[in-house]
Amino acid sequence: MPSTLRKTRSFSLDPTVLSELERTKGSVSASERVNQLLKQGLEMERKANLYQEAAIFFRGAPDDRDERCAFQKANVSSWARK
Numbered sequence: 157m158p159s160t161l162r163k164t165r166s167f168s169l170d171p172t173v174l175s176e177l178e179r180t181k182g183s184v185s186a187s188e189r190v191n192q193l194l195k196q197g198l199e200m201e202r203k204a205n206l207y208q209e210a211a212i213f214f215r216g217a218p219d220d221r222d223e224r225c226a227f228q229k230a231n232v233s234s235w236a237r238k
Contacts, residue, residue, distance in 0.1 A: 177189055177190065
């Protein structure tokens with residue numbers, strides 16, 4: 157998914173990262189491989205933040221096991237009638 161608008165930036169890479177980048181880039185350019193890896197890393201970070209946010213939200217939720225069981229039983233009864 158190449159972008160038509162690119163900005164040139166300069167970053168320093170650890171030598172081990174650079175050698176791994178060269179080893180795994182395949183037929184694409186090193187810049188394209190860096191973009192792929194950064195996008196993947198940013199997406200993983202975004203998902204991790206969402207999971208953490210959900211965990212914090214549900215940690216504060218009341219334990220409503222009785223209500224859930226009643227709801228499930230009502231659904232099963234409803235399905236059995238059809």
